[in-house]
Amino acid sequence: MASITSSGNSVVRQDFGSTDDPLMDAMSAGLARNWWVIALRGVFAILFGIIAIVLPGVAIASLVLLFAAYMLADGLLAIVAGVRAARQGERWGWLILEGIADILASAVAFLWPLVTVLFFVCLMSAWAIVSGTMLMVAAFRLHIDHGRWLMLFGGIVSVIWGVLLFLWPFVGALVLTWWMGGYALFFGGALIALAFRLRRRQQQLPSGTVANPA
Numbered sequence: 001m002a003s004i005t006s007s008g009n010s011v012v013r014q015d016f017g018s019t020d021d022p023l024m025d026a027m028s029a030g031l032a033r034n035w036w037v038i039a040l041r042g043v044f045a046i047l048f049g050i051i052a053i054v055l056p057g058v059a060i061a062s063l064v065l066l067f068a069a070y071m072l073a074d075g076l077l078a079i080v081a082g083v084r085a086a087r088q089g090e091r092w093g094w095l096i097l098e099g100i101a102d103i104l105a106s107a108v109a110f111l112w113p114l115v116t117v118l119f120f121v122c123l124m125s126a127w128a129i130v131s132g133t134m135l136m137v138a139a140f141r142l143h144i145d146h147g148r149w150l151m152l153f154g155g156i157v158s159v160i161w162g163v164l165l166f167l168w169p170f171v172g173a174l175v176l177t178w179w180m181g182g183y184a185l186f187f188g189g190a191l192i193a194l195a196f197r198l199r200r201r202q203q204q205l206p207s208g209t210v211a212n213p214a
Contacts, residue, residue, distance in 0.1 A: 068113075
């Protein structure tokens with residue numbers, strides 16, 4: 001943002017954080033005007049983080065229901081797209097099949113949420129074991145001075161984490177929910193700090209500021 005005043009042959013420019021990019025200036029001004037939206041997002045993130053830490057079961061159930069609703073909507077849209085493709089003489093079989101699979105997954109998530117949670121945890125367990133094993137194998141093909149033991153250590157930790165998730169899936173889901181809650185608290189705090197910074201910036205800007213400096 002900048003305002004320009006002229007006195008005689010001299011031109012005085014008051015810079016209020018403007019750049020040479022008008023689009024960036026407009027975006028910054030828009031964020032400053034709507035700082036409360038960012039603050040509201042931060043508050044919601046912090047509330048979710050508190051719920052995830054204090055009531056992890058509620059957070060897990062909410063995520064499962066959200067996933068189920070998404071799969072249901074995606075499945076219906078895929079079926080609609082398949083029907084339209086069939087009317088236009090295009091390929092439609094895979095779209096219909098995808099839509100049915102999505103709806104079935106949504107039904108499973110709605111009717112058996114614990115099964116859905118266990119599926120996600122087991123999938124993460126398998127990923128951790130496979131990726132950890134690949135890291136361990138690759139570590140022995142790496143020169144010692146290039147960090148072989150660090151790569152080997154990372155692979156071992158990944159495999160151990162995957163095995164623990166497989167043996168105690170509910171404990172793993174609980175820990176993952178706590179991690180997610182911690183992330184949400186940090187993310188929400190950062191958004192609130194940004195919002196108040198934008199609010200102070202907006203208050204510092206004069207009312208006659210020109211959005212696009214000449």
